[in-house]
Amino acid sequence: MKYVDPHIHMVSRITDDYQRLAMAGCVAVSEPAFWAGFDRGSAAAFHDYFRQLTTHEPKRAAQFGIAHYCWMCINAKEAENIALSREVIKLIPEFLKMPNVLGIGEIGLNKNTPNECTIFCEHLDLAATHDELVLIHTPHLADKFQGTRMILDMLRADPRIKPGRVCVDHVEEHTIRHVLDAGYWCGMTLYPITKCTPQRAADMIEMYGAERILVNSAGDWGPSDPMAVPQLIQEMRLRGMSESVVSKVVYENPLAFFRQCRRFSPPC
Numbered sequence: 001m002k003y004v005d006p007h008i009h010m011v012s013r014i015t016d017d018y019q020r021l022a023m024a025g026c027v028a029v030s031e032p033a034f035w036a037g038f039d040r041g042s043a044a045a046f047h048d049y050f051r052q053l054t055t056h057e058p059k060r061a062a063q064f065g066i067a068h069y070c071w072m073c074i075n076a077k078e079a080e081n082i083a084l085s086r087e088v089i090k091l092i093p094e095f096l097k098m099p100n101v102l103g104i105g106e107i108g109l110n111k112n113t114p115n116e117c118t119i120f121c122e123h124l125d126l127a128a129t130h131d132e133l134v135l136i137h138t139p140h141l142a143d144k145f146q147g148t149r150m151i152l153d154m155l156r157a158d159p160r161i162k163p164g165r166v167c168v169d170h171v172e173e174h175t176i177r178h179v180l181d182a183g184y185w186c187g188m189t190l191y192p193i194t195k196c197t198p199q200r201a202a203d204m205i206e207m208y209g210a211e212r213i214l215v216n217s218a219g220d221w222g223p224s225d226p227m228a229v230p231q232l233i234q235e236m237r238l239r240g241m242s243e244s245v246v247s248k249v250v251y252e253n254p255l256a257f258f259r260q261c262r263r264f265s266p267p268c
């Protein structure tokens, strides 16, 4: 079955992972800008990272027949540094012209601090000004419920942001309903340790349906599995869910979300 991994950090993965993704049916990936595992020392480091995401990584993916899309921002962790964040945000408009950029992301909250909120709202302003899609990271574990509520409040406070053009990622059982009810797209992350297992994700699809649901591996430099989406495909099939529902979740939904970006050209 053809599928898309709408959230995976391929700059952190080896080339063999591209080979495995392609063999499993992956036709496209989207890569949000994120934390590198260490704090970068200058805006110039982000400029290089954005060049990597828009120029180098699409060529690497194309060698395996995989379309590569990406998202631009300063991540929630480094957003604690407001002065650096504002310098980085100023760099973003030039990259919004690149053909593989889908929008602003993954912005969000990490420890739910006032500085993170300030920079989150400045990213929303950037997205609204340039009419861009938004991809949102919700915090980990203990901070998730409160952080998701804060994020939904900030989104609602800016009437220029249309819910159908926003994906709130890393939802779990206690946050998914709030996100779907407010009209946003939902991302479920399949992780071997924290976040959802394929079984928990399939349970949520059974409970809430397939509308506006995306699933991803969020594969990165930490414990994660780039093959997580094929594992969910297998789990859904074992439960007797129809091929059309499986395909909607792993292929049609991500493309429907991406298609709202005016630069988007579909994978062949």
Ligand SMILES: [Zn+2]
Pocket (backbone or CB within 6 Å): 007, 009, 032, 034, 106, 218
């Ligand atoms: Zn991520």
